[in-house]
Amino acid sequence: MADQAAEIEATVIKVIEENLSPKVKVTTSTRFKEDLKADELEVYEVIYNLEQKLNTTIPESEANEVETVGDLVKLIQSRPGR
Template sequence: MEKTSTIQEKVISVVADCLGMEAGEISGNSRFIEDLGADSLDLVDLVMELEDKFEVQISDSQASSFRTIDDVVKFISTLDEK
């Protein structure tokens, strides 16, 4: 469980940096568009930052399925297990 929370902390940190927010304003169930005010350009930047930070490839179809912080955490967690 600790590993997932570490991934979540890193994801929140990246999102906070990309969107110019405080990490404390963001939680696992924060929705990118509705809660965090991200637009399509923000989401593209965010995916690129996440790819760099976690050294993963995220396809457009995978990225389009991300609605919340937890969606990203689950995705990265499953990659991490392989």
């Protein structure tokens, strides 16, 4: 299970780096708005790309609660089949 968690975290960080080209090191404590300067649309693009890559769905109501990379990792880990 720990391997799967690490794999999800690595995938999330990779997709963020590919989509947002951040100027800071991305960790689980990185905040989307404050640290990555990502607007709502950019965050949704990251989430959409992760849904496609990981074959999962994230309800919009839950996606709205995501503030940090760690929040997104935990949200994906909580999805059925993870």
